[in-house]
Amino acid sequence: xxxxxxMPMAMRGSVGIVGRTMRPFAVIATTGLLAGCQSTHSALQxxxxxxxxxxxxxxxxxxxxxxxxxxxxALLLYALYFKPRIHAERTASxxxxxxxxxxxxxxxxxxxxYTLPMMPSxxxxxxxxxxxxxxxxxxxxxRYRLSDxxxxxxxxxxxxxxxxxxxxxxxxxxxxxxxxxxxxxxxMDMIPGRTxxxxxxxxxxxxxxxxxxxxxxxxxxxxxxxxVVQSPDALARWLGAQxxxxxxxxxxxxxxGAALFHExxxxxxxxxxxxxxxxxxxxxxxxxxxxxxIAGGLLPNNQGTLAGWIAASQDLKPGNKMPSFxxxxxxxxxxxxxxxxxxx
Numbered sequence: 001x002x003x004x005x006x007m008p009m010a011m012r013g014s015v016g017i018v019g020r021t022m023r024p025f026a027v028i029a030t031t032g033l034l035a036g037c038q039s040t041h042s043a044l045q046x047x048x049x050x051x052x053x054x055x056x057x058x059x060x061x062x063x064x065x066x067x068x069x070x071x072x073x074a075l076l077l078y079a080l081y082f083k084p085r086i087h088a089e090r091t092a093s094x095x096x097x098x099x100x101x102x103x104x105x106x107x108x109x110x111x112x113x114y115t116l117p118m119m120p121s122x123x124x125x126x127x128x129x130x131x132x133x134x135x136x137x138x139x140x141x142x143r144y145r146l147s148d149x150x151x152x153x154x155x156x157x158x159x160x161x162x163x164x165x166x167x168x169x170x171x172x173x174x175x176x177x178x179x180x181x182x183x184x185x186x187x188m189d190m191i192p193g194r195t196x197x198x199x200x201x202x203x204x205x206x207x208x209x210x211x212x213x214x215x216x217x218x219x220x221x222x223x224x225x226x227x228v229v230q231s232p233d234a235l236a237r238w239l240g241a242q243x244x245x246x247x248x249x250x251x252x253x254x255x256x257g258a259a260l261f262h263e264x265x266x267x268x269x270x271x272x273x274x275x276x277x278x279x280x281x282x283x284x285x286x287x288x289x290x291x292x293x294i295a296g297g298l299l300p301n302n303q304g305t306l307a308g309w310i311a312a313s314q315d316l317k318p319g320n321k322m323p324s325f326x327x328x329x330x331x332x333x334x335x336x337x338x339x340x341x342x343x344x
Contacts, residue, residue, distance in 0.1 A: 041183070041209040041211065042182060042183060043055065043058075043182040043183070044058070045183055046183060046184075046203075047183045047184060047202060047204040047208060047229065048183065048184035048185055048200055048201055048202045048203055048204075049201040050185035050186060050199075050200070051182065051183055051184050051185055051186075053118055054185075054186055057114075057115060057118070060114065061111070064107065064111065068107070075099075129161075129164075129167065130166075130167045130168070130169055131143065131144055131158065131160075131166060131167070131168050131169070132145070132168075132169045132171075133158065133168050133169070133170050133171075133179060133190075134170075134171055134172065134173065134190075135171075135172040135177030135178075135212065135216075135223075136172070136173065136174065136321075137216070137217060137219075137319065137320060137321060138212070138216065138217065138220065138223040138296050138317060138319070138320055139155055139156055139223065139283060139295075139296035139320070140155060140158075140223075140225045140296065141153065141283065141284075142155065142157065144159075144239060144242075146239065146243065150243055152239055152242045152243050153271075153284040154242060154283075154284060154287070154291070155283035155284060155288075156224075156225045156226070156283070156293060156296055156297050157225060157228055157291055157292070158210065158225060158226070158227045159227075159228045159235055159238055159239075160184075160200060160202050160228070160229050160230075161229075161230070161231070161232040162203070162204065162229050162230065162232075163202070163232075164201065164232065165199050165200070165201045166199065166200050166201075167197055167199050168188075168197065168198050168199070168200060169195050169196075170188055170196045170197065170198065171190055171191070171192070171194065171195045171196070172190040172191060172192050173192060174192065175192065175216050175217065176189060176190065176191055176192070176214050176216065177189070177212045177214055177216050177223070178190060178212055178213040178214035179198075179210065179212070179213075180211055180212070180213040181200070181208055181209070181210040181227045182209075183208040183209075183227075184200050184202055184208055184227060184229075185198060185200050186198075189214060200227075202227075202229040204229065205229050206229055207226050207227070207228055207229075207292070208226065208227045208229065209226060209227075209297075210224065210225045210226065210227050210297075211223065211224050212224075218318050219296075219317045219318055219319050219320060222295075222296060222297075222298045222317050223296050224296060224297030224298065225296070225297045226292060226293065226297065241287070241290075242290075245273045245274030245286070246273055246275060246286045246287070246343050247342065247343065248274075249342065251338070251342075253334070253335050253338045253339075254338050254339045254342050256339075257337070257338050257339025257340070258275075260332055260335055260336050261277065261336060261339060261340075262276060262277065264325065264328070266279075266336075267279055269282035269321075269322070270282045270283065271284045271285065271286065272284075272285050272286050272343070273286040274286070281321065282321070285340060285343060286343065287343055287344060288301075288340050289340060289342055289343040289344045290343075294306060294309060295309050295313070295316060295317060296317065296320075298316065298317060299316070302341065303334070303337045303338055303341045304337070306336075306340050306341055307333040307334055307336070307337035310324075310328070310333055310336055310337065311326050311328065311333055312324050312326060313325075
């Protein structure tokens with residue numbers, strides 16, 4: 001068999017054309033394989049109805065693209081190796097009309113007919129439970145409106161019932177954000193002055209990562225959250241616990257931290273229900289100790305990371321609205337963190 005260096009120059013050019021043509025598709029195929037890796041952020045590891053249907057659509061469109069690419073490569077090889085001559089005008093015209101118009105138009109119509117029926121069933125519908133999600137710089141405010149009229153507000157965690165559709169009302173007070181939970185659904189923009197809606201129907205319990213999918217500022221990549229899918233009974237118990245006032249500090253360190261919280265003005269920005277802290281510009285901290293992560297999903301939640309966040313919030317997440325309190329002594333930072341960590 002001839003190697004590349006012994007091929008005639010014309011054939012080398014043909015091989016080069018085929019190689020350059022196939023290279024982008026090889027990159028796309030490799031990227032697709034990597035995207036399928038196990039991850040709480042993977043759109044191909046679907047755990048919700050919309051994500052499942054979008055994954056099916058991905059595979060259908062991918063298969064259609066592969067078939068089209070295969071046919072085109074076959075035609076290219078046919079023209080290069082089997083019939084390397086000028087075709088008759090009538091034959092060329094037929095190829096243009098059939099291959100360039102009839103087949104692509106038919107394929108587009110078929111795909112549109114396949115995809116359009118999905119859209120109405122995946123949109124929010126009146127009468128479903130509504131959770132309000134507000135995209136802030138750079139964190140997520142989440143409100144649950146209970147049947148008795150009470151409002152439960154948390155941050156950076158979205159709790160959903162498995163097997164039930166829930167309507168999310170999305171907005172933003174500052175810049176455009178976009179909520180995306182790849183394992184559950186597609187993304188939806190959050191636009192200042194407008195409320196967009198999306199319906200989620202989780203099909204499997206677990207914790208699934210969410211991100212902001214719209215460039216919103218210097219700490220955009222640190223704007224994360226978790227969607228917690230649980231049974232309706234477990235969700236009801238969680239909401240009941242979250243609706244309660246904060247537990248009073250128990251240990252001397254926690255009591256010192258509670259005093260420092262008020263003395264340093266933290267209550268001007270944060271709410272802790274059952275105390276004098278009623279600030280609205282920052283996250284509600286009534287049960288901050290019960291959350292898995294802090295700082296807009298950036299850090300795990302424990303006493304050490306709470307103290308680090310208080311001391312260096314601007315270093316960890318530049319541009320967020322919370323100032324760094326590096327001037328506080330280490331003992332004060334630990335006391336504040338102990339108090340917050342105990343707010344379960």
